[in-house]
Amino acid sequence: MKRFLVVLAAVAVVWGGFLPLESSAALVWRKGEGWSWEREGVSTGKTPQEQLAIARALTGKKDYSSAVAAYRRVIRRWPTSSAVEDARMGLAESYAALDYYYRAYKEYQQLIEKNPSSKYFETALQRQFEIGNLFLAGQRDKAWGIRWFPARDKAIEIFEQIVKNGPYSKVGPEAQFRIGVAQEMLKDYVSAVRAYEKVTERYPNLPLAETAQFQIGAAYMAEAGRYEYDQNAANQAIAAFTDFLVRYPNTPKTAEAEADRTQLKLEQAKGLFRVGQFYEKNKEYKAALIYYNAVIEENPKSDWAANAKTKVLTLNARLQKKTATP
Numbered sequence: 001m002k003r004f005l006v007v008l009a010a011v012a013v014v015w016g017g018f019l020p021l022e023s024s025a026a027l028v029w030r031k032g033e034g035w036s037w038e039r040e041g042v043s044t045g046k047t048p049q050e051q052l053a054i055a056r057a058l059t060g061k062k063d064y065s066s067a068v069a070a071y072r073r074v075i076r077r078w079p080t081s082s083a084v085e086d087a088r089m090g091l092a093e094s095y096a097a098l099d100y101y102y103r104a105y106k107e108y109q110q111l112i113e114k115n116p117s118s119k120y121f122e123t124a125l126q127r128q129f130e131i132g133n134l135f136l137a138g139q140r141d142k143a144w145g146i147r148w149f150p151a152r153d154k155a156i157e158i159f160e161q162i163v164k165n166g167p168y169s170k171v172g173p174e175a176q177f178r179i180g181v182a183q184e185m186l187k188d189y190v191s192a193v194r195a196y197e198k199v200t201e202r203y204p205n206l207p208l209a210e211t212a213q214f215q216i217g218a219a220y221m222a223e224a225g226r227y228e229y230d231q232n233a234a235n236q237a238i239a240a241f242t243d244f245l246v247r248y249p250n251t252p253k254t255a256e257a258e259a260d261r262t263q264l265k266l267e268q269a270k271g272l273f274r275v276g277q278f279y280e281k282n283k284e285y286k287a288a289l290i291y292y293n294a295v296i297e298e299n300p301k302s303d304w305a306a307n308a309k310t311k312v313l314t315l316n317a318r319l320q321k322k323t324a325t326p
Helices: 002-017 048-060 064-077 083-097 101-114 121-136 152-165 174-187 188-203 207-226 231-248 254-281 285-298 302-324
Strands: 025-030 036-037 140-143 148-149
Touching: 048 064, 048 083, 064 083, 083 101, 083 121, 101 121, 101 152, 121 152, 121 174, 152 174, 174 188, 174 207, 188 207, 207 231, 207 254, 231 254, 254 285, 254 302, 285 302
Parallel strands: none
Antiparallel strands: 025 036, 140 148
């Protein structure tokens, strides 16, 4: 029992160190509110408007930790008041000022969900977008005063929520595109393709659709080269770049798309040639011929096609000799 109490005390000390927003605070119970942390020296208002004014004054002094507690009290004590909308915005902004970006995102989301016609709607979306970009750029998630790990998965969550909140808002299309960017960074290329495809489907007339179409090809190309050369992903990449060149024949990305498509076709020819070699080595000459002929058909001007033609002549002669032998 003694050992348990020692461990419990140690946990309490450590946990106490993880509460930066509650430092120098006392646990207070109020009728109608329940228990809450009250920071020392911070007054409380008797009405939601008074409490909101106190919170705003603390924000003006850049005492964001105290402001968080003050804004929370408005929301908790007077949940149906018109002041709650302003309090939620202030709470989210205070969390962001303290670098608790994920908490801030959550509070902006609460504002959007509980006040869908809010005067802060567009601002809240913009703030969420900015937080998503921070995580996309490598910002570490902060909790209990500690910056933990890079949170690109949270960037995806945030961008997806922005698209749900306002798919045709000012930041909606860009948020959808950045889902794909984040997925590529996480090397989930297939999911990235799906995200970029949604950009081209939902926003075909925006300049962003052009970039998304190119990135579909780039993501498939990256997927093709991950392990053993993936012929299916390569075919998808070639098709995507071809589609790009048809839709956008005169853009800054045209030359790059053509070069990538050419490279993919060469890799494709090499892959088919090697499969042919495998069958030839195992004396399955008819199967080998199928792949060598595919090399010639798919990329007739390549060096691989020239080598394949030689192989076809050799194997045909061998098969004819074998057939002629009694």
